[in-house]
């Protein structure tokens with residue numbers, strides 16, 4: 196593992212590392228913010244999963260999260276959104292291939308060779324972070340849009356692994372919207388049963404642990420009615436007795452301006468769970 200960025204930030208450090216990923220079979224980069232409290236002992240970690248077209252850079256440069264992470268003594272790990280490199284398959288368009296890993300384990304050619312983002316974010320990355328940085332095994336997870344979908348799926352499929360989960364503008368029912376149908380058809384093939392294992396609105400129906408889900412969604416989001424449809428998760432969760440707190444935010448769109456406006460509240464929410 197090699198550190199490729201190191202910047203002082205709110206009394207802590209905003210770093211970026213490059214490493215060889217066994218899960219993905221390629222070189223990856225992830226960002227880690229270490230708050231000032233990490234100099235005195237291990238701190239809990241919030242994993243942040245970004246959306247379509249993002250790298251590890253979008254969240255650390257646009258969300259303004261470091262100020263709140265420093266306040267609450269929480270590290271934040273933000274990985275890239277797909278495998279990378281010349282040998283990795285890609286497609287035309289921003290919603291498939293590089294920058295669009297959808298946090299699944301692909302089973303179909305040519306994607307199966309590298310596209311195992313679920314294993315990477317659920318297993319390999321936390322193990323790497325916990326072995327090499329001053330962090331505890333107390334974890335929270337959040338994300339935006341495709342990354343919100345990833346955060347919900349990873350938390351729902353791994354009971355006991357996370358203390359809290361939240362999302363901004365998540366794709367809550369990927370198996371039934373254009374972004375998800377395109378990605379799941381390519382990565383997982385025609386077996387719709389396999390799709391349900393990566394669909395939060397399906398997973399809440401049989402979740403073993405009912406970790407409360409906090410969601411913020413902009414009412415002026417350009418993808419609200421076509422790709423996001425948060426009410427589908429809310430309806431499925433209500434029917435299953437699963438606690439979902441969906442906050443519709445008037446005037447906000449799908450951008451990082453929205454994330455920056457509420458990231459402080461999300462980090463405070465995670466801090467409460469991580470302190471217990």
Ligand SMILES: N[C@@H](CCC(=O)N[C@@H](CSC=O)C(=O)NCC(=O)O)C(=O)O
Nearest residue numbers: 246247248249253289339340341342451
């Ligand atoms: N029209 C855009 C679509 C890409 C986009 O909006 N990406 C979002 C996430 S969307 C769901 O996962 C994003 O976070 N972009 C990066 C940013 O810094 O804003 C396009 O063509 O790029």
